[in-house]
Amino acid sequence: MQIEFPPLQNDTILRAARGEVTSHVPVWIMRQAGRYLPEYRALRATEEFFTVVRTPELATEITLQPIERFPLDAAIIFSDILVVPQAMGLEVQMIKGRGPVFPEPLAHPDDLKRLVEPDVKKELGYVYDALTLTRKTLNGRVPLIGFCGAPWTLMAYMIEGGGSKTFSKSKSWLFKYPKDSHSLLQAITDVLIDYVIAQVDSGAQLIQVFDSWAGLLSPRAFNEFALPYLKQIATALERERPEVPKTVFAKGAHYALESLSEAGYNVVGLDWTMDPRQARERVQGKVALQGNMDPCMLYAPPEAIRQEVKSILQQFGEGGYIANLGHGMHPDHDPEHARVFIESVHEFSQKEHMSL
Numbered sequence: 001m002q003i004e005f006p007p008l009q010n011d012t013i014l015r016a017a018r019g020e021v022t023s024h025v026p027v028w029i030m031r032q033a034g035r036y037l038p039e040y041r042a043l044r045a046t047e048e049f050f051t052v053v054r055t056p057e058l059a060t061e062i063t064l065q066p067i068e069r070f071p072l073d074a075a076i077i078f079s080d081i082l083v084v085p086q087a088m089g090l091e092v093q094m095i096k097g098r099g100p101v102f103p104e105p106l107a108h109p110d111d112l113k114r115l116v117e118p119d120v121k122k123e124l125g126y127v128y129d130a131l132t133l134t135r136k137t138l139n140g141r142v143p144l145i146g147f148c149g150a151p152w153t154l155m156a157y158m159i160e161g162g163g164s165k166t167f168s169k170s171k172s173w174l175f176k177y178p179k180d181s182h183s184l185l186q187a188i189t190d191v192l193i194d195y196v197i198a199q200v201d202s203g204a205q206l207i208q209v210f211d212s213w214a215g216l217l218s219p220r221a222f223n224e225f226a227l228p229y230l231k232q233i234a235t236a237l238e239r240e241r242p243e244v245p246k247t248v249f250a251k252g253a254h255y256a257l258e259s260l261s262e263a264g265y266n267v268v269g270l271d272w273t274m275d276p277r278q279a280r281e282r283v284q285g286k287v288a289l290q291g292n293m294d295p296c297m298l299y300a301p302p303e304a305i306r307q308e309v310k311s312i313l314q315q316f317g318e319g320g321y322i323a324n325l326g327h328g329m330h331p332d333h334d335p336e337h338a339r340v341f342i343e344s345v346h347e348f349s350q351k352e353h354m355s356l
């Protein structure tokens, strides 16, 4: 059964994702809902991270916080990539000052027996409810982005048990236990495919896949252990829900830009280490691009941010472009500097400015 939603009033991000030239460049920011916002910190003072994620009313409230403040062109559902490992049977805690921690990570291929094949409708139902409530509450103001972690990034967390400097435990699995690694990656991919399709059915209007740890891999390891699974997700979404554009953000994967532009996604997200003009040349118009201002640029004075935005817009050029940072907001960023970024993207990309 299809849910009825209010008509969309601003579809610039969806059209830019399809490569179109739009009246202005659409902009959103990774981690636009988060600790740099005082209203987020106020809510988190009394509620656990995963309680917020699992309570649709709270997830909706936080998703809308940056939308109420700034003229953003998209909302992204407040959730986390680690809800999928949780649904597959692993416990994940969010520890203040440390980030996510898995008390019992996968230590050996024998541990794969501990994973369950989840009924995603049941185990992740709270995400779908949050998407539906948020989409209704947005009332068509801007599109709602759904997301998931990429198979390799999720595998890395499931084995590492949290963040790590070298990720040597998860990377050594690839080389010590390649067969088991592929079984794990395939099991994660199967869950993710059901998960993102159900996100679309619940209200997501664009899906972004975060491969945050792609940059840890050699090109050869990426081609064997990351890319085929990213392709499976894009292919399944294209087959099942072709109306919804798809973005892949593989942080640090410079070497993979050409292959990512042919992996079935509409948009490729870039981190700040990549040159926009070279990236445009390398993808040959096959995909739209998203990014890529260095998040640390937001510590600069407003006028410096404005000049950087102007330069980035010129370098990406017209059409098929979604402005964003090259990674997420930091907790100590000044919200007013995020506003400068967002507003100057709009100001400098309005049609009459492009010819100046």
Ligand code: CP3
Pocket (backbone or CB within 6 Å): 029, 030, 031, 032, 033, 034, 035, 044, 049, 076, 077, 078, 079, 080, 081, 082, 094, 096, 098, 099, 100, 147, 163, 210, 212, 328
């Ligand atoms: O606004 C948004 O972007 C939507 C919400 C969102 C969160 N996590 C909320 C969150 C999204 C899209 C994510 C994705 C996510 N989660 C990624 C991929 C993006 C990336 O940053 O590379 C990853 C790797 C995670 C795993 C994760 N969750 C980590 C490593 C951490 C701790 C690091 C940190 O920034 O604190 C989290 C916690 C987390 N997820 C927070 C938020 C707002 C902060 C938690 C808090 O409130 O204490």
